[in-house]
Amino acid sequence: MESVTIKKIHENPEAHMQGKIAVAGWVRNVRASNRFGFISLNDGSCFSPLQVVFGEDLPDFREVGKTNVGAALVVEGTLVPTPQAQQPYEVQAELIRVVGASVPEYPLQKKRHGLEYLRTIPHLRARTNTFTAVFRVRSIAAYAIHRFFQERGFVHVHTPIITGSDCEGAGEMFRVTTLDLLHPPRTTEGEVDHGRDFFGRETNLTVSGQLYGEAYAMAFGSIYTFGPTFRAENSNTPRHAAEFWMVEPEMAFAGLEENMAMAEDMLKFLIRAVLAEAPEEMEFFNRHLDPGLMERLENVLENRFARVGYTEAVRILEESGVEFEYPPAWGADLQTEHERYLTEMVYQKPVFVTDYPKEIKAFYMKENGDRRTVAAMDLLVPGVGEIIGGSQREDDLEKLERRMEVLGLSREDYGWYLDLRRFGGAPHAGFGLGFERFLMYVTGMGNIRDVVSFPRTVKNCNL
Amino acid sequence: MESVTIKKIHENPEAHMQGKIAVAGWVRNVRASNRFGFISLNDGSCFSPLQVVFGEDLPDFREVGKTNVGAALVVEGTLVPTPQAQQPYEVQAELIRVVGASVPEYPLQKKRHGLEYLRTIPHLRARTNTFTAVFRVRSIAAYAIHRFFQERGFVHVHTPIITGSDCEGAGEMFRVTTLDLLHPPRTTEGEVDHGRDFFGRETNLTVSGQLYGEAYAMAFGSIYTFGPTFRAENSNTPRHAAEFWMVEPEMAFAGLEENMAMAEDMLKFLIRAVLAEAPEEMEFFNRHLDPGLMERLENVLENRFARVGYTEAVRILEESGVEFEYPPAWGADLQTEHERYLTEMVYQKPVFVTDYPKEIKAFYMKENGDRRTVAAMDLLVPGVGEIIGGSQREDDLEKLERRMEVLGLSREDYGWYLDLRRFGGAPHAGFGLGFERFLMYVTGMGNIRDVVSFPRTVKNCNL
Numbered sequence: 050m051e052s053v054t055i056k057k058i059h060e061n062p063e064a065h066m067q068g069k070i071a072v073a074g075w076v077r078n079v080r081a082s083n084r085f086g087f088i089s090l091n092d093g094s095c096f097s098p099l100q101v102v103f104g105e106d107l108p109d110f111r112e113v114g115k116t117n118v119g120a121a122l123v124v125e126g127t128l129v130p131t132p133q134a135q136q137p138y139e140v141q142a143e144l145i146r147v148v149g150a151s152v153p154e155y156p157l158q159k160k161r162h163g164l165e166y167l168r169t170i171p172h173l174r175a176r177t178n179t180f181t182a183v184f185r186v187r188s189i190a191a192y193a194i195h196r197f198f199q200e201r202g203f204v205h206v207h208t209p210i211i212t213g214s215d216c217e218g219a220g221e222m223f224r225v226t227t228l229d230l231l232h233p234p235r236t237t238e239g240e241v242d243h244g245r246d247f248f249g250r251e252t253n254l255t256v257s258g259q260l261y262g263e264a265y266a267m268a269f270g271s272i273y274t275f276g277p278t279f280r281a282e283n284s285n286t287p288r289h290a291a292e293f294w295m296v297e298p299e300m301a302f303a304g305l306e307e308n309m310a311m312a313e314d315m316l317k318f319l320i321r322a323v324l325a326e327a328p329e330e331m332e333f334f335n336r337h338l339d340p341g342l343m344e345r346l347e348n349v350l351e352n353r354f355a356r357v358g359y360t361e362a363v364r365i366l367e368e369s370g371v372e373f374e375y376p377p378a379w380g381a382d383l384q385t386e387h388e389r390y391l392t393e394m395v396y397q398k399p400v401f402v403t404d405y406p407k408e409i410k411a412f413y414m415k416e417n418g419d420r421r422t423v424a425a426m427d428l429l430v431p432g433v434g435e436i437i438g439g440s441q442r443e444d445d446l447e448k449l450e451r452r453m454e455v456l457g458l459s460r461e462d463y464g465w466y467l468d469l470r471r472f473g474g475a476p477h478a479g480f481g482l483g484f485e486r487f488l489m490y491v492t493g494m495g496n497i498r499d500v501v502s503f504p505r506t507v508k509n510c511n512l
Numbered sequence: 513m514e515s516v517t518i519k520k521i522h523e524n525p526e527a528h529m530q531g532k533i534a535v536a537g538w539v540r541n542v543r544a545s546n547r548f549g550f551i552s553l554n555d556g557s558c559f560s561p562l563q564v565v566f567g568e569d570l571p572d573f574r575e576v577g578k579t580n581v582g583a584a585l586v587v588e589g590t591l592v593p594t595p596q597a598q599q600p601y602e603v604q605a606e607l608i609r610v611v612g613a614s615v616p617e618y619p620l621q622k623k624r625h626g627l628e629y630l631r632t633i634p635h636l637r638a639r640t641n642t643f644t645a646v647f648r649v650r651s652i653a654a655y656a657i658h659r660f661f662q663e664r665g666f667v668h669v670h671t672p673i674i675t676g677s678d679c680e681g682a683g684e685m686f687r688v689t690t691l692d693l694l695h696p697p698r699t700t701e702g703e704v705d706h707g708r709d710f711f712g713r714e715t716n717l718t719v720s721g722q723l724y725g726e727a728y729a730m731a732f733g734s735i736y737t738f739g740p741t742f743r744a745e746n747s748n749t750p751r752h753a754a755e756f757w758m759v760e761p762e763m764a765f766a767g768l769e770e771n772m773a774m775a776e777d778m779l780k781f782l783i784r785a786v787l788a789e790a791p792e793e794m795e796f797f798n799r800h801l802d803p804g805l806m807e808r809l810e811n812v813l814e815n816r817f818a819r820v821g822y823t824e825a826v827r828i829l830e831e832s833g834v835e836f837e838y839p840p841a842w843g844a845d846l847q848t849e850h851e852r853y854l855t856e857m858v859y860q861k862p863v864f865v866t867d868y869p870k871e872i873k874a875f876y877m878k879e880n881g882d883r884r885t886v887a888a889m890d891l892l893v894p895g896v897g898e899i900i901g902g903s904q905r906e907d908d909l910e911k912l913e914r915r916m917e918v919l920g921l922s923r924e925d926y927g928w929y930l931d932l933r934r935f936g937g938a939p940h941a942g943f944g945l946g947f948e949r950f951l952m953y954v955t956g957m958g959n960i961r962d963v964v965s966f967p968r969t970v971k972n973c974n975l
Contacts, residue, residue, distance in 0.1 A: 052765065054665060054733070073765040074733075075936050093732035093764075094665055121730075121938035123765070148765070149907060149937040156935075172724075172928040173935065175731035184728070188668040195658050202517060202557055205651040209966040210673065210717075210740045211686075211755055213973045223674075223710065225686050225717065226693070227744045230704045233693050241693045247686065247744055247754065248973035254673075254688065261635075261966060261975075265647070267584075268638035269556035270517070270537075276740065277673045281690045281710055291710065292674055301556075302515065302536040302586070302611070444612060465635040465975050472619075472636065473538050474612040475584035503672040503724060510676045510711035512724075512928050 050125060056094035058128065062138050065128045072099060072140060073123045075176065076151070078159045081114030088113075088145075090122065096182060096329040100139040101126070113145050118158055119176075121149030164499055171503050171512055179338070182330035183500055186323055186492055191484070193322035194275055194296055197315055203298060204269040207276060208258030213250055213462070221281040222253040223291075254279035259297050259479065260413070260466055263442060266299035266477050267469050273298040275484075285507045287496040290485060292505040299479035304441050305424045308478040309401050312428055312437050313354045315482070316399075320346050323491055339493025345432055346491065348398055355400040359383075359422065362391055362402050369394075382409045383427075388434035399430045412452050413466075414440040426480070433490050439480025446470040513588060519557035521591065525601050528591045535562060535603060536586045538639065539614070541622045544577030551576075551608075553585065559645060559792040563602040564589070576608045581621055582639070584612030627962055634966050634975055642801070645793035646963055649786055649955055654947070656785035657738055657759050660778055666761060667732040670739060671721030676713055676925070684744040685716040686754075717742035722760050722942065723876070723929055726905060729762040729940050730932050736761040738947075748970045750959040753948060755968040762942035768887045768904050771941040772864050775891055775900050776817045778945070779862075783809050786954055802956025808895055809954065811861055818863040822846075822885065825854055825865050832857075845872045846890075851897035862893045875915050876929075877903040889943070896953050902943025909933040 052071040074092030081087075088101040101124050103113060116122070126142040156162075157176055167174040174180045198205065211225050227247040228234065234242040243251045258274035265272045274297045282289060298315075300307060324331055324346065335342045357365070366377035366387050375384045383391075383402065392400050404422040407414065414423035424441035443449040449470060453463060460467070488500040498504040503512050515534040537555030544550075551564040564587050566576060579585070589605040619625075620639055630637040637643045658668065674688050690710040691697065697705040706714045721737035728735045737760045745752060761778075763770060787794055787809065798805045820828070829840035829850050838847045846854075846865065855863050867885040870877065877886035887904035906912045912933060916926060923930070951963040961967040966975050 056665065073938070075730075075938075093667070093734075119936040121764070121936040148939060149933075151936045152934060170928075172727040172931060173731075175728055181731060184669065184732070185667060187670070188662075191668050191670070192658055192662050195655055199651075199655050202519065204556070204648060205654050206647065206965055207650070207654070207740070207757060209755060209968060209973075211742075211968050211973060213975070221690070223688050223690060224693070225688060227684070227686060228693065230687070230689070230691065230693065230696050247970065248968065249971040250973060252973050264635040265638055265965065267538075268636075268644060269647070271556075277670070279674075292672060294670060301584070465633075468635060470612075471615060473582040473584040473614045475536070475538075476611060502669055502728065505672060505674050505711065507710065508712040510672075510674060510713060510715050512676070 052123065054094035055090070055092045055097070055099045058099060059095060059097055062128060062130075066130070066138075068127075069125060069143070070128055070140070071123060071125045072101075073121070073148070074099070076116055076118050076120045076122060078118065079114070079116050086110075086114045088116070088122070088124075090124065091176075091181075093181065096178070096185070096333065100136050101142050101145075102139050103142040103145060107142060107145065109145070113147075116147060117151035117153055117155055119151035119155040120147050121151075122146065123148055164496065168498055168504075175502070178333060180499075182327070182333050183488070183492055183494060184502065186327050186330055187488055187500065189326045190319055190323055190488065190491065191275070193319050193326075194273075194315075194484075196322070197318045198271075198273045198298060201271070203271040203273045204265065206258075206262060206265045206269075206272045206274050208255070208261035208274045210255050210277065211248070211252050212255045213248070213252055221283075222256060223279050223281045225252045225254060256280060257295065257297065257481065259299065259481065262297055262299040262479065263466070263477065264469055266301045266479070267473065267475065270301045271298070283507055287498075288486070288489075290497045290501060290504055290506055293497070293501070294484040296482045296484055297479060299477060301475045301477045303478045304476060305403060305426055305478060308439050308441065308480055309354070309356065309403075309426055309428075312401075312426075312439060312480050312482075313399075316428070316437070317350055319487065320350060320491060334493050341432075342493040349430065352398040354428070355396040355398060356403065357391070357396075357400060358403055359405045362387075365395060366390065380406050380408065385434045388427075388429045389431070392429040392434070393431045397431070399428060401426050401428050410440070412456050412458060413442050413449070415443045416445075416448055416452075424478075430490065433486070436486055436490060437480050437482050439478065441476065441478040444470055444474045444476050446474065515586065517557035518553070518555045518560070518562045521562060522558060522560055525591060525593075529593070529601075531590075532588060532606070533591055533603070534586060534588045535564075536584070536611070537562070539579055539581050539583045539585060541581065542577070542579050549577045551579070551585070551587075553587065554639075554644075556644065559641070559648070559796065563599050564605050564608075565602050566605040566608060570605060570608060572608070576610075579610060580614035580616055580618055582614035582618040583610050584614075585609065586611055627959065631961055631967075638965070641796060643962075645790070645796050646951070646955055646957060647965065649790050649793055650951055650963065652789045653782055653786055653951065653954065654738070656782050656789075657736075657778075657947075659785070660781045661734075661736045661761060664734070666734040666736045667728065669721075669725060669728045669735045669737050671718070671724035671737045673718050673740065674711070674715050675718045676711070676715055684746075685719060686742050686744045688715045688717060719743060720758065720760065720944065722762065722944065725760050725762040725942065726929070726940065727932055729764045729942070730936065730938065733764045734761070746970055750961075751949070751952075753960045753964060753967055753969055756960070756964070757947040759945045759947060760942060762940060764938045764940045766904075766941045767939060768866060768889055768941060771902050771904065771943055772817070772819065772866075772889055772891075775864075775889075775902060775943050775945075776862075779891070779900070780813055782950065783813060783954060797956045804895075805956040812893065815861040817891070818859040818861060820854070820859075820863060820865055822865055822868045825850075828858060829853065843869050843871065848897045851890075851892045852894070855892040855897070856894045860894070862891060864889050864891050873903070875919050875921060876905050876912070878906045879908075879911055879915075887941075893953065896949070899949055899953060900943050900945050902941065904939065904941040907933055907937045907939050909937065
């Protein structure tokens with residue numbers, strides 16, 4: 050008999066009450082007396098389990114009653130209404146086959162486990178309520194990203210992971226090599242001979258697909274990338290991972306205004322998608338992990354995001370009378386405490402801060418008329434601070450060349466990037482959203498290790 | 513004035529014939545006389561350009577006539593029908609602004625360029641007809657993959673890129689490190705001290721997400737991965753890249769039959785999506801690159817895929833009377849010449865070959881009752897040979913342990929993978945589709961370098 054998913058049963062129980070059904074899933078819990086027993090069965094198709102009841106007339110009644118938590122079962126029987134019980138229906142089993150046994154030492158017994166412990170078993174933790182919710186939301190949000198951009202005519206570009214250049218002339222990178230580390234080939238000068246490496250040169254893992262994305266925006270108009278990026282930063286914090294996914298749209302014939310509008314639309318679209326498609330999961334987060342979550346997300350959805358220039362923002366911070374750990378000052382980057390004050394106290398909703406001093410921003414950002422600031426934007430949200438960063442890009446060839454010279458970026462590495470300005474370099478703008486940061490925001494999970502399937506962080510690449 | 517995309521105009525020209533419009537795009541071609549001129553404008557939103565006509569009353573008439581190919585323009589004017597001309601409508605320009613100049617040396621003039629030359633300018637080639645078609649199809653196919661699996665309740669899992677294990681106990685891998693290659697730290701035994709590397713151990717780039725995907729299939733039932741994978745193979749061929757994307761679904765409570773059915777459904781879904789959503793691009797490939805393309809794809813869509821056991825397939829090959837370069841023999845892998853003979857001559861449609869000798873397949877494949885073969889499946893398609901490979905996975909803990917011991921795979925590295933069998937290891941199956949191989953098949957492009965934005969191959973990581 051072909052089995053039906055528990056999700057389909059929950060969506061329309063009546064339709065499954067005619068005739069027999071088969072359900073395949075894993076035991077979350079089992080209780081048995083001498084004459085009957087109950088199994089809470091979950092098949093991963095949805096958050097809620099299905100109750101299975103079995104009586105002493107079941108073949109192998111005693112063995113089934115002793116089934117270990119975690120075992121994989123195929124259950125055949127009938128779905129019947131149970132109006133007087135806690136759950137409105139259950140499966141009365143006629144046959145239960147254990148197709149994948151478990152053992153009493155199965156680590157995920159019916160008690161709550163700490164997140165820290167669960168991090169030690171990343172291959173199993175997706176079977177718990179918390180992580181089934183997290184990773185279903187992750188899948189829903191990833192798909193929503195594609196829907197958002199594809200429906201708006203953006204072309205999805207897979208930018209390279211292995212790269213010869215470092216995107217922003219900054220950021221610590223991972224080396225990619227096939228050289229023998231113990232005995233690397235050497236040049237006559239005694240240096241490591243990367244000419245004999247796999248690619249015939251030094252290569253690294255990408256820190257951003259943006260520059261490549263710009264090349265494609267000059268062909269397709271509007272593009273987005275969505276792929277893994279890497280930072281070899283020695284930051285052992287709850288917000289840093291060495292490997293994480295980024296969404297980076299890039300739009301030709303667009304400036305900062307269009308960029309902000311797109312970022313706001315995207316963020317609202319993603320939150321709406323998650324709330325609509327994972328209602329049980331979001332309810333679970335709100336009840337068990339982060340009681341302010343729903344309210345915070347609804348605040349985002351209901352308000353038009355505010356906009357303030359960096360210079361004005363610094364003035365507001367200076368005049369706030371608040372004793373910040375880092376006193377705000379024009380020319381310095383905003384600290385998280387400043388960002389949160391602005392979005393939580395001043396605006397009480399998401400706010401774009403624009404036009405930062407050029408010295409604290411990346412080389413590719415477009416210089417403003419004042420020649421001191423660049424057309425950058427950071428989106429700050431209550432509870433987190435910065436969640437999106439973007440800018441209009443410098444499309445003036447000479448200005449870009451001068452800026453790169455000042456910063457010591459090599460023409461050899463970036464000649465192709467300058468070509469984009471030489472040959473029809475339309476004004477363009479884009480932004481980046483760290484996907485894990487977004488997931489932390491939307492689920493309320495406080496540690497980036499808990500929104501990544503197999504997290505990679507300093508000194509940790511265990512599985 | 514807000515500009516409209518050329519795609520929107522082509523979809524519904526009448527709707528844009530009331531009042532003025534603005535269009536922003538790049539010059540593909542310009543012809544000008546003393547009194548009027550024509551510009552072929554492309555904005556990347558669709559394959560077909562838009563014709564812009566301008567007269568001597570245009571401000572800067574002379575300058576516009578000298579615009580270089582590749583320049584970025586904003587055109588304002590009216591869309592008018594031209595029933596007597598080759599194209600049914602055109603924009604009569606009232607204002608043309610050059611927002612990104614080009615130069616006479618722009619490499620993509622209005623002549624055909626060889627694919628080989630275009631490979632030297634990967635940052636520009638997406639602006640040509642061929643590559644705008646390839647990379648739009650790539651985006652459409654990528655999105656179709658997500659739609660196919662999401663609509664069927666599969667959960668998308670981002671499996672890790674940096675990994676401590678090597679998936680199949682085979683395949684040459686790229687090392688990921690932050691150690692100083694010139695002076696790596698050493699242990700007292702004189703070995704490289706990976707304890708002082710970023711992750712405190714040796715790490716590599718993933719060759720497949722499958723094993724991680726299996727862990728998630730045991731939580732969610734049906735999952736898929738879609739991400740970059742890497743092979744450091746020294747293969748300088750038109751079909752090998754060091755970095756490529758793989759789609760890897762994995763289904764719990766499924767065997768080889770369900771696996772084959774899913775692979776067939778997926779392949780047909782993807783081809784249908786590309787034909788429906790990129791008709792102009794596919795027409796272009798069929799006309800200019802690969803005249804048999806459409807026929808081949810329709811053959812795939814119209815036929816139920818055949819199925820044959822490996823043993824039977826070898827018998828057919830042996831009895832074929834064909835002089836193969838490599839004589840077929842039970843126990844040896846099928847060569848491309850064998851695969852193509854089976855799918856093109858014998859079945860004349862796609863065919864699944866199943867139940868290969870276990871010695872030539874990966875350790876994780878389920879042993880059949882004969883103990884000589886495993887529940888593997890390869891899908892062969894006319895014109896290419898193998899395009900999908902998959903199997904039911906070994907869910908018997910003891911058999912898997914024995915097989916790993918024979919092959920010398922370490923328990924330390926794979927203990928977590930064995931856990932999946934210890935704790936409710938349901939029968940499960942899955943397959944992998946190399947995304948670039950699929951793109952080559954569906955576009956007719958003969959070189960994998962031409963379906964990747966910035967290809968990485970032996971000795972080549974130029975941009």
